[in-house]
Amino acid sequence: MDPLDSYSRTVSTVAARVTPHVASVTLDRGSGSAVVFSDDGLLLTNAHVIGSATVGTAAFTDGTESRFDVVGTDALSDLAVIRARDSTPRAAALADADELVVGQLVVAVGNPLGLAGSVTAGVVSGLGRSLPVRSGRAGRVIEDVIQTDAALNPGNSGGALADAACRVVGINTAVAGVGLGLAVPVNGTTRRIVDALRADGRVRRAYLGLVGVPAPLPADVAERTGQPTALRLVEVISGSPADRAGLRTGDLVLSAGRRTVTDAHGIQRQLFSEAIGTTLPITALRNGAMVDVMAVPSELVGA
Numbered sequence: 419m420d421p422l423d424s425y426s427r428t429v430s431t432v433a434a435r436v437t438p439h440v441a442s443v444t445l446d447r448g449s450g451s452a453v454v455f456s457d458d459g460l461l462l463t464n465a466h467v468i469g470s471a472t473v474g475t476a477a478f479t480d481g482t483e484s485r486f487d488v489v490g491t492d493a494l495s496d497l498a499v500i501r502a503r504d505s506t507p508r509a510a511a512l513a514d515a516d517e518l519v520v521g522q523l524v525v526a527v528g529n530p531l532g533l534a535g536s537v538t539a540g541v542v543s544g545l546g547r548s549l550p551v552r553s554g555r556a557g558r559v560i561e562d563v564i565q566t567d568a569a570l571n572p573g574n575s576g577g578a579l580a581d582a583a584c585r586v587v588g589i590n591t592a593v594a595g596v597g598l599g600l601a602v603p604v605n606g607t608t609r610r611i612v613d614a615l616r617a618d619g620r621v622r623r624a625y626l627g628l629v630g631v632p633a634p635l636p637a638d639v640a641e642r643t644g645q646p647t648a649l650r651l652v653e654v655i656s657g658s659p660a661d662r663a664g665l666r667t668g669d670l671v672l673s674a675g676r677r678t679v680t681d682a683h684g685i686q687r688q689l690f691s692e693a694i695g696t697t698l699p700i701t702a703l704r705n706g707a708m709v710d711v712m713a714v715p716s717e718l719v720g721a
Contacts, residue, residue, distance in 0.1 A: 648672045670702055
Protein backbone atom coordinates (compact mmCIF):
# COMPACT_ATOMS: atom_id res chain seq x y z
CA MET A 419 0.00 0.00 0.00
CA ASP A 420 1.16 3.52 -0.72
CA PRO A 421 2.62 4.97 2.55
CA LEU A 422 0.73 8.21 1.99
CA ASP A 423 -2.56 6.32 1.77
CA SER A 424 -1.73 4.50 4.99
CA TYR A 425 -0.89 7.77 6.71
CA SER A 426 -4.07 9.43 5.46
CA ARG A 427 -6.15 6.47 6.55
CA THR A 428 -4.70 6.62 10.08
CA VAL A 429 -5.25 10.37 10.45
CA SER A 430 -8.80 10.24 9.10
CA THR A 431 -9.64 7.33 11.43
CA VAL A 432 -8.34 9.23 14.46
CA ALA A 433 -10.24 12.34 13.37
CA ALA A 434 -13.50 10.42 12.95
CA ARG A 435 -13.24 8.70 16.33
CA VAL A 436 -11.86 11.52 18.48
CA THR A 437 -13.60 14.62 17.10
CA PRO A 438 -17.07 13.72 18.52
CA HIS A 439 -15.58 13.80 22.04
CA VAL A 440 -14.09 17.30 21.67
CA ALA A 441 -16.26 20.31 22.41
CA SER A 442 -15.94 23.95 21.49
CA VAL A 443 -16.32 25.92 24.71
CA THR A 444 -17.52 29.50 24.82
CA LEU A 445 -17.29 31.78 27.83
CA ASP A 446 -18.04 35.43 28.48
CA ARG A 447 -14.39 36.26 27.80
CA GLY A 448 -12.94 33.91 25.25
CA SER A 449 -13.25 30.39 23.91
CA GLY A 450 -11.33 27.17 23.49
CA SER A 451 -11.80 23.43 23.44
CA ALA A 452 -12.48 20.64 25.94
CA VAL A 453 -12.44 16.84 25.93
CA VAL A 454 -15.11 14.56 27.41
CA PHE A 455 -13.25 12.23 29.77
CA SER A 456 -16.07 10.64 31.78
CA ASP A 457 -19.48 9.26 30.88
CA ASP A 458 -21.18 11.45 33.49
CA GLY A 459 -20.58 14.67 31.57
CA LEU A 460 -17.17 15.79 32.79
CA LEU A 461 -14.80 17.52 30.38
CA LEU A 462 -11.11 18.40 30.70
CA THR A 463 -9.69 21.66 29.40
CA ASN A 464 -7.03 24.26 30.21
CA ALA A 465 -7.26 26.50 33.24
CA HIS A 466 -6.24 29.46 31.10
CA VAL A 467 -9.25 28.80 28.83
CA ILE A 468 -11.61 28.99 31.82
CA GLY A 469 -9.96 31.90 33.60
CA SER A 470 -12.27 33.18 36.33
CA ALA A 471 -15.48 32.01 34.63
CA THR A 472 -17.94 29.75 36.46
CA VAL A 473 -20.25 28.84 33.57
CA GLY A 474 -20.16 28.57 29.79
CA THR A 475 -21.45 26.68 26.77
CA ALA A 476 -20.04 23.53 25.19
CA ALA A 477 -20.91 22.69 21.57
CA PHE A 478 -20.21 19.37 19.84
CA THR A 479 -19.76 18.58 16.19
CA ASP A 480 -23.08 16.69 16.08
CA GLY A 481 -24.84 20.00 16.65
CA THR A 482 -25.72 19.48 20.32
CA GLU A 483 -24.97 22.10 22.93
CA SER A 484 -24.96 22.19 26.69
CA ARG A 485 -24.39 24.78 29.33
CA PHE A 486 -21.65 23.78 31.73
CA ASP A 487 -20.48 24.61 35.23
CA VAL A 488 -16.86 24.85 36.25
CA VAL A 489 -16.00 22.12 38.75
CA GLY A 490 -12.47 23.28 39.45
CA THR A 491 -9.36 24.87 37.97
CA ASP A 492 -5.67 24.49 38.72
CA ALA A 493 -3.51 27.19 37.20
CA LEU A 494 -0.30 25.44 38.27
CA SER A 495 -1.01 22.52 35.95
CA ASP A 496 -3.09 24.55 33.46
CA LEU A 497 -5.93 22.05 33.83
CA ALA A 498 -9.62 22.55 34.55
CA VAL A 499 -12.63 20.27 34.90
CA ILE A 500 -16.11 21.33 33.78
CA ARG A 501 -19.46 19.53 34.03
CA ALA A 502 -22.08 19.67 31.28
CA ARG A 503 -25.67 20.13 32.45
CA ASP A 504 -27.06 18.06 29.58
CA SER A 505 -26.00 14.79 27.97
CA THR A 506 -22.67 14.61 26.16
CA PRO A 507 -20.95 12.10 23.90
CA ARG A 508 -19.31 9.20 25.68
CA ALA A 509 -15.85 9.66 27.13
CA ALA A 510 -12.82 9.64 24.89
CA ALA A 511 -10.31 6.86 25.46
CA LEU A 512 -7.28 8.00 27.45
CA ALA A 513 -3.73 6.66 27.18
CA ASP A 514 -0.54 7.11 29.20
CA ALA A 515 1.69 9.79 27.71
CA ASP A 516 4.69 8.28 29.51
CA GLU A 517 4.68 5.59 26.82
CA LEU A 518 5.11 8.04 23.92
CA VAL A 519 8.28 8.09 21.83
CA VAL A 520 9.78 10.85 19.71
CA GLY A 521 8.65 10.54 16.09
CA GLN A 522 5.32 8.96 16.97
CA LEU A 523 2.27 10.13 15.00
CA VAL A 524 -0.13 12.40 16.88
CA VAL A 525 -3.30 14.19 15.82
CA ALA A 526 -4.54 17.45 17.33
CA VAL A 527 -8.30 17.98 17.47
CA GLY A 528 -9.81 21.28 18.54
CA ASN A 529 -11.45 24.49 17.49
CA PRO A 530 -8.72 26.88 16.32
CA LEU A 531 -9.84 30.39 15.45
CA GLY A 532 -13.45 29.32 16.07
CA LEU A 533 -13.35 26.62 13.36
CA ALA A 534 -15.05 23.69 15.09
CA GLY A 535 -13.78 20.16 14.65
CA SER A 536 -10.47 21.08 13.05
CA VAL A 537 -7.80 18.39 12.77
CA THR A 538 -4.05 18.69 12.25
CA ALA A 539 -1.46 15.92 12.27
CA GLY A 540 2.23 15.72 13.06
CA VAL A 541 4.65 13.84 15.22
CA VAL A 542 5.90 13.96 18.77
CA SER A 543 8.92 16.17 18.18
CA GLY A 544 10.11 16.26 21.78
CA LEU A 545 9.38 14.78 25.19
CA GLY A 546 10.21 15.83 28.72
CA ARG A 547 9.81 19.53 27.97
CA SER A 548 9.09 21.96 30.80
CA LEU A 549 6.45 24.68 30.80
CA PRO A 550 6.77 27.34 33.55
CA VAL A 551 3.44 28.51 34.98
CA ARG A 552 2.48 30.94 37.71
CA SER A 553 -0.55 31.62 39.86
CA GLY A 554 -0.28 34.70 42.03
CA ARG A 555 3.08 34.49 43.78
CA ALA A 556 3.31 30.71 43.35
CA GLY A 557 5.31 29.23 40.52
CA ARG A 558 5.63 25.71 39.22
CA VAL A 559 7.00 23.85 36.24
CA ILE A 560 4.71 21.51 34.31
CA GLU A 561 7.06 18.63 33.58
CA ASP A 562 7.03 16.02 30.81
CA VAL A 563 5.19 18.36 28.45
CA ILE A 564 4.70 16.93 24.96
CA GLN A 565 6.16 18.90 22.07
CA THR A 566 4.56 18.42 18.65
CA ASP A 567 4.79 19.93 15.20
CA ALA A 568 1.05 19.42 14.65
CA ALA A 569 -0.25 22.91 13.94
CA LEU A 570 -1.88 24.57 16.96
CA ASN A 571 -3.64 27.92 16.89
CA PRO A 572 -5.71 30.03 19.31
CA GLY A 573 -8.79 27.98 20.18
CA ASN A 574 -6.89 24.68 20.14
CA SER A 575 -6.19 25.11 23.85
CA GLY A 576 -8.01 22.46 25.85
CA GLY A 577 -8.40 20.20 22.83
CA ALA A 578 -7.16 16.65 22.38
CA LEU A 579 -3.78 15.39 21.27
CA ALA A 580 -4.40 11.79 20.25
CA ASP A 581 -2.23 8.87 19.19
CA ALA A 582 -2.75 6.57 16.21
CA ALA A 583 -4.90 4.28 18.37
CA CYS A 584 -7.42 7.12 18.83
CA ARG A 585 -6.49 7.61 22.49
CA VAL A 586 -6.00 11.02 24.07
CA VAL A 587 -2.40 11.41 25.25
CA GLY A 588 -2.39 15.14 25.97
CA ILE A 589 -4.39 18.33 26.35
CA ASN A 590 -3.16 21.01 23.94
CA THR A 591 -2.08 24.02 25.91
CA ALA A 592 0.28 26.40 24.12
CA VAL A 593 1.84 27.53 20.89
CA ALA A 594 5.54 28.06 21.59
CA GLY A 595 6.45 29.09 18.05
CA VAL A 596 5.96 28.23 14.40
CA GLY A 597 5.70 24.46 14.17
CA LEU A 598 6.06 24.11 17.93
CA GLY A 599 3.01 23.18 19.99
CA LEU A 600 2.88 21.95 23.57
CA ALA A 601 0.43 19.68 25.36
CA VAL A 602 -0.03 18.77 29.01
CA PRO A 603 0.50 14.99 29.18
CA VAL A 604 -2.17 12.56 30.31
CA ASN A 605 -0.27 10.53 32.91
CA GLY A 606 -0.36 9.52 36.55
CA THR A 607 0.29 13.05 37.82
CA THR A 608 -2.45 14.49 35.62
CA ARG A 609 -4.90 11.88 36.86
CA ARG A 610 -4.16 12.82 40.48
CA ILE A 611 -4.81 16.48 39.66
CA VAL A 612 -8.08 15.66 37.87
CA ASP A 613 -9.24 13.47 40.78
CA ALA A 614 -8.56 16.34 43.19
CA LEU A 615 -10.45 18.81 41.01
CA ARG A 616 -13.42 16.43 40.79
CA ALA A 617 -13.47 15.89 44.54
CA ASP A 618 -12.59 19.32 45.93
CA GLY A 619 -12.65 21.80 43.06
CA ARG A 620 -9.00 22.61 43.70
CA VAL A 621 -5.62 20.99 44.18
CA ARG A 622 -4.02 21.23 47.61
CA ARG A 623 -0.25 21.26 47.35
CA ALA A 624 2.57 21.10 49.82
CA TYR A 625 5.20 23.85 49.80
CA LEU A 626 8.94 23.60 50.41
CA GLY A 627 10.14 26.96 49.10
CA LEU A 628 12.99 26.05 46.81
CA VAL A 629 13.93 26.46 43.17
CA GLY A 630 16.28 24.07 41.42
CA VAL A 631 17.70 23.00 38.08
CA PRO A 632 19.07 19.61 36.98
CA ALA A 633 22.84 19.36 37.35
CA PRO A 634 25.44 16.58 36.99
CA LEU A 635 26.87 14.99 40.10
CA PRO A 636 30.65 14.78 40.55
CA ALA A 637 32.00 11.68 38.86
CA ASP A 638 32.95 9.91 42.10
CA VAL A 639 29.53 10.53 43.64
CA ALA A 640 27.74 9.47 40.47
CA GLU A 641 29.76 6.24 40.40
CA ARG A 642 29.13 5.55 44.08
CA THR A 643 25.39 6.25 43.97
CA GLY A 644 24.63 5.13 40.42
CA GLN A 645 22.90 8.48 39.93
CA PRO A 646 24.36 10.79 37.24
CA THR A 647 22.33 13.93 38.00
CA ALA A 648 20.63 15.70 40.89
CA LEU A 649 18.72 18.93 41.53
CA ARG A 650 20.93 21.96 42.20
CA LEU A 651 19.18 24.50 44.40
CA VAL A 652 19.44 27.97 42.91
CA GLU A 653 17.16 29.57 45.49
CA VAL A 654 15.93 28.69 48.96
CA ILE A 655 13.17 31.06 50.09
CA SER A 656 13.96 32.69 53.43
CA GLY A 657 11.74 31.35 56.23
CA SER A 658 10.39 28.53 54.05
CA PRO A 659 10.20 24.88 55.15
CA ALA A 660 13.31 24.17 53.07
CA ASP A 661 15.16 27.02 54.79
CA ARG A 662 14.09 25.88 58.26
CA ALA A 663 15.25 22.34 57.44
CA GLY A 664 18.73 23.64 56.68
CA LEU A 665 18.84 23.41 52.90
CA ARG A 666 21.05 25.98 51.21
CA THR A 667 21.53 27.51 47.78
CA GLY A 668 24.05 25.39 45.88
CA ASP A 669 23.03 22.10 47.50
CA LEU A 670 22.65 19.16 45.14
CA VAL A 671 19.51 17.28 46.16
CA LEU A 672 19.86 13.56 45.42
CA SER A 673 16.68 12.27 47.02
CA ALA A 674 13.48 13.35 48.72
CA GLY A 675 11.13 11.03 50.55
CA ARG A 676 13.78 8.35 49.88
CA ARG A 677 13.07 8.66 46.16
CA THR A 678 15.72 9.65 43.63
CA VAL A 679 15.58 13.28 42.51
CA THR A 680 17.08 14.28 39.17
CA ASP A 681 14.91 17.31 38.35
CA ALA A 682 12.18 19.53 39.81
CA HIS A 683 9.52 16.98 38.99
CA GLY A 684 11.18 14.51 41.33
CA ILE A 685 10.15 16.73 44.23
CA GLN A 686 6.96 18.21 42.76
CA ARG A 687 5.32 14.81 42.30
CA GLN A 688 5.56 14.33 46.08
CA LEU A 689 4.10 17.69 47.05
CA PHE A 690 0.41 16.88 47.05
CA SER A 691 -1.99 17.21 49.98
CA GLU A 692 -0.79 14.13 51.88
CA ALA A 693 2.69 15.68 52.25
CA ILE A 694 1.41 18.75 54.12
CA GLY A 695 2.67 18.71 57.69
CA THR A 696 4.53 15.41 57.34
CA THR A 697 8.26 14.83 57.58
CA LEU A 698 10.07 14.63 54.24
CA PRO A 699 13.65 13.32 54.46
CA ILE A 700 15.99 14.99 51.95
CA THR A 701 19.54 14.00 51.10
CA ALA A 702 21.84 16.58 49.52
CA LEU A 703 25.48 16.91 48.55
CA ARG A 704 27.17 19.99 50.04
CA ASN A 705 30.87 20.76 49.70
CA GLY A 706 31.61 17.15 48.87
CA ALA A 707 29.75 15.72 51.88
CA MET A 708 26.32 14.11 52.13
CA VAL A 709 23.84 16.03 54.28
CA ASP A 710 20.53 14.60 55.53
CA VAL A 711 17.77 17.00 56.58
CA MET A 712 14.15 16.61 57.62
CA ALA A 713 11.77 19.10 56.00
CA VAL A 714 8.11 19.56 56.95
CA PRO A 715 6.21 21.01 53.97
CA SER A 716 3.47 23.53 54.68
CA GLU A 717 0.39 24.10 52.55
CA LEU A 718 0.85 26.22 49.45
CA VAL A 719 -1.50 29.19 49.75
CA GLY A 720 -2.37 31.98 47.37
CA ALA A 721 -2.11 29.74 44.28
